[in-house]
Amino acid sequence: MANVGADSKSSHSKSSPGSTSARRTFAPWADPAARPALRFDGVSKRFSGVSAVDNLSLDIFDGEFFALLGPSGCGKTTLLRLIAGFETPDAGRILLDGEDIAGVPPHRRPVNMMFQSYALFPHLSVEGNVAFGLKQDGLSKAEIGARVAEALALLKLDRLGKRRPSQLSGGQRQRVALARALVKRPRVLLLDEPLAALDKKLRAQTQFELMHLQEKLGLTFIIVTHDQEEAMTVADRIGVMNDGRLVQVATPPEIYEQPNSRWVADFIGDVNLIEGTVTDADAGGIAVMSQSAGKLRAAPSREAKAGATVWVAVRPEKLTLSHERRAAEENCAAGQVVDIGYLGDLSVYQVRLDSGVVMKVALANRSRLIERPVGWDDRVWLSWPPAAGVVLTR
Amino acid sequence: MKRDPAAGMTASTPHGVWGRRLVVLIPYFWLAAFFLVPFLIVLKLSLSETAIAQPPYLPQFDPAAGLAGLKEFIGGLSLDNYRLLLSDWLYLSSYLHSLTVALISTALLLLIGVPLAYGIARAPRGLQPVLFVLVVLPFWTSFLIRIYAWMTILQRYGLLNQALLGLGLVGEPPVWLSTDTAVIIGMVYSYLPFMVLPIYATLEKIDHALLEAAADLGCPRWKAFWLVTLPLALPGVIAGALLCFIPIVGEFVIPDLLGGSDRMMIGQTLWTEFFANKDWPVASAIAVVLLCLLVAPIVLYQQRQARALEAGR
Numbered sequence: 001m002a003n004v005g006a007d008s009k010s011s012h013s014k015s016s017p018g019s020t021s022a023r024r025t026f027a028p029w030a031d032p033a034a035r036p037a038l039r040f041d042g043v044s045k046r047f048s049g050v051s052a053v054d055n056l057s058l059d060i061f062d063g064e065f066f067a068l069l070g071p072s073g074c075g076k077t078t079l080l081r082l083i084a085g086f087e088t089p090d091a092g093r094i095l096l097d098g099e100d101i102a103g104v105p106p107h108r109r110p111v112n113m114m115f116q117s118y119a120l121f122p123h124l125s126v127e128g129n130v131a132f133g134l135k136q137d138g139l140s141k142a143e144i145g146a147r148v149a150e151a152l153a154l155l156k157l158d159r160l161g162k163r164r165p166s167q168l169s170g171g172q173r174q175r176v177a178l179a180r181a182l183v184k185r186p187r188v189l190l191l192d193e194p195l196a197a198l199d200k201k202l203r204a205q206t207q208f209e210l211m212h213l214q215e216k217l218g219l220t221f222i223i224v225t226h227d228q229e230e231a232m233t234v235a236d237r238i239g240v241m242n243d244g245r246l247v248q249v250a251t252p253p254e255i256y257e258q259p260n261s262r263w264v265a266d267f268i269g270d271v272n273l274i275e276g277t278v279t280d281a282d283a284g285g286i287a288v289m290s291q292s293a294g295k296l297r298a299a300p301s302r303e304a305k306a307g308a309t310v311w312v313a314v315r316p317e318k319l320t321l322s323h324e325r326r327a328a329e330e331n332c333a334a335g336q337v338v339d340i341g342y343l344g345d346l347s348v349y350q351v352r353l354d355s356g357v358v359m360k361v362a363l364a365n366r367s368r369l370i371e372r373p374v375g376w377d378d379r380v381w382l383s384w385p386p387a388a389g390v391v392l393t394r
Numbered sequence: 395m396k397r398d399p400a401a402g403m404t405a406s407t408p409h410g411v412w413g414r415r416l417v418v419l420i421p422y423f424w425l426a427a428f429f430l431v432p433f434l435i436v437l438k439l440s441l442s443e444t445a446i447a448q449p450p451y452l453p454q455f456d457p458a459a460g461l462a463g464l465k466e467f468i469g470g471l472s473l474d475n476y477r478l479l480l481s482d483w484l485y486l487s488s489y490l491h492s493l494t495v496a497l498i499s500t501a502l503l504l505l506i507g508v509p510l511a512y513g514i515a516r517a518p519r520g521l522q523p524v525l526f527v528l529v530v531l532p533f534w535t536s537f538l539i540r541i542y543a544w545m546t547i548l549q550r551y552g553l554l555n556q557a558l559l560g561l562g563l564v565g566e567p568p569v570w571l572s573t574d575t576a577v578i579i580g581m582v583y584s585y586l587p588f589m590v591l592p593i594y595a596t597l598e599k600i601d602h603a604l605l606e607a608a609a610d611l612g613c614p615r616w617k618a619f620w621l622v623t624l625p626l627a628l629p630g631v632i633a634g635a636l637l638c639f640i641p642i643v644g645e646f647v648i649p650d651l652l653g654g655s656d657r658m659m660i661g662q663t664l665w666t667e668f669f670a671n672k673d674w675p676v677a678s679a680i681a682v683v684l685l686c687l688l689v690a691p692i693v694l695y696q697q698r699q700a701r702a703l704e705a706g707r
Contacts, residue, residue: 119604
């Protein structure tokens with residue numbers, strides 16, 4: 001993921017010339033001078049009294065691939081429909097290139113949407129579907145033909161131009177829907193769960209195609225998804241939503257390694273949360289006393305003050321298992337293996353600590369272990385480095 | 395190898411095979427007994443010699459004479475009745491009049507029916523069944539009574555003219571009854587549900603996301619109606635048009651009660667030949683030609699559909 005199409009990425013990051021590692025430098029959100037392509041300014045939307053989007057503010061930048069991630073009903077699709085113009089905000093403003101788009105009807109907005117159901121016109125051929133938007137713009141026949149052909153070639157649909165949507169497979173329909181939305185070269189492309197209807201293998205493959213496409217065309221993409229792997233794979237930044245609010249907006253590694261709350265830590269991937277009280281906080285790290293796992297030491301955090309109740313989050317793959325106790329005094333707990341899930345590439349162990357708390361440990365199966373060194377009911381020691389623990393105050 | 399247990403069972407038991415065939419045969423039997431056989435009788439009648447009084451008409455097939463009898467029978471058939479239809483302006487004008495009335499009525503029905511169906515389909519979910527019942531409600535009174543009601547509305551000092559005079563829109567009461575206008579009003583009124591229901595059925599099934607997609611791609615609402623809604627509702631529109639056009643061409647009661655006596659529709663001519671002139675062979679010829687006229691557009695339409703489907707593959 002790190003180096004795919006890196007060069008084209010750098011072309012958008014005008015603010016940092018002369019950079020070598022483009023992915024790292026594409027961070028307009030960190031640049032206070034950068035002007036957002038799309039800005040939500042205190043936007044709220046309610047449906048019959050129920051809040052779908054709640055006083056939400058967000059900047060999305062030119063050339064960014066932004067993912068809105070959240071459980072179903074969190075308001076992420078509503079946010080997309082607000083941009084497309086199918087819903088109007090009850091409060092707040094949506095600015096596209098600095099202009100409020102409140103009064104602009106959907107058919108005049110320079111954004112295009114790829115629908116979750118694809119919404120292909122069944123009475124038109126593949127070409128007819130892709131050409132539909134261009135015809136509305138009153139382009140010449142020759143130009144429409146050329147751009148349709150280009151879009152079909154881009155999505156490897158050249159041979160299917162004359163077919164009807166009903167004569168296509170699910171993956172082909174998905175690509176037609178994408179071609180139809182892309183061909184107008186929108187200012188922002190909106191993708192509503194674009195891969196939800198594909199099977200797992202095809203979805204993984206299409207995620208990469210989507211990234212390549214976005215980088216090649218240099219367009220701004222906003223994708224709505226409930227699949228965290230998908231969001232992590234494709235996006236420059238992820239906005240995690242819950243109950244109509246953005247809980248955290250950050251890059252995929254930050255979201256995973258630096259969640260800002262227990263909710264985000266738990267929603268993205270698996271996590272062990274250990275409750276405790278801060279005994280000592282300094283620049284070198286934070287000492288926490290917990291009832292369930294004894295003395296803990298975690299990465300430094302500004303929010304944690306001595307005496308406060310906090311939660312230490314540790315990802316399962318950052319724990320190690322052993323039969324003997326390690327020399328360390330902190331981040332070390334004894335327990336019994338109660339369950340082992342063999343997933344092929346890794347095994348997940350459920351370990352019940354002496355305090356009764358169950359911890360998850362994920363170990364990569366590096367060698368072909370037919371005989372597992374750690375088995376059911378074994379007494380084991382868990383340990384992890386201080387840097388693996390993240391202190392959460394919320 | 396895996397086998398579908400259900401398929402295996404029906405294939406192995408002759409009972410199942412016969413049961414299935416019987417189900418298929420019933421509609422064919424129905425069509426043969428109540429459509430094909432009567433049609434053949436009418437066809438034979440139309441090729442027979444005109445004879446005053448009642449059947450049998452000549453030639454008659456004598457099974458006892460065998461093959462020679464069959465030859466004689468076929469030789470005896472004649473197209474004289476069809477020649478008569480072509481030579482006498484009365485029949486041609488009846489056909490033309492029927493087709494004209496049916497075309498105008500169907501066009502008006504489309505103009506009224508499409509927006510009506512669209513309105514019902516776009517109405518709030520809770521209201522739709524009510525509107526639906528309102529469209530079908532006239533069926534709960536007898537058809538004849540409703541046509542008689544139109545006679546009282548359209549007569550010289552009927553409701554319509556009283557309203558027009560009352561509003562001062564006309565000085566003299568215009569003549570409505572016994573005109574083609576009255577016939578067309580009657581047709582449109584009577585056949586409207588047959589136009590609205592199939593169109594509503596197709597409109598209601600159209601995915602709303604398609605209209606959002608059209609808007610998203612830069613298509614204003616009114617244009618999306620022409621580019622998306624109407625093409626998708628086309629099967630319903632065609633079904634409605636056929637459901638109205640075909641019976642209107644052959645309609646007898648409405649033109650007989652509301653129309654004038656100067657120009658007859660083909661249903662009236664048919665009735666006259668059968669019951670007033672008692673000329674069954676000519677009447678049968680009229681019926682056969684009418685059937686051909688009505689079947690032709692349907693066959694053409696279906697062929698075009700099949701070809702369009704082929705082209706898409």
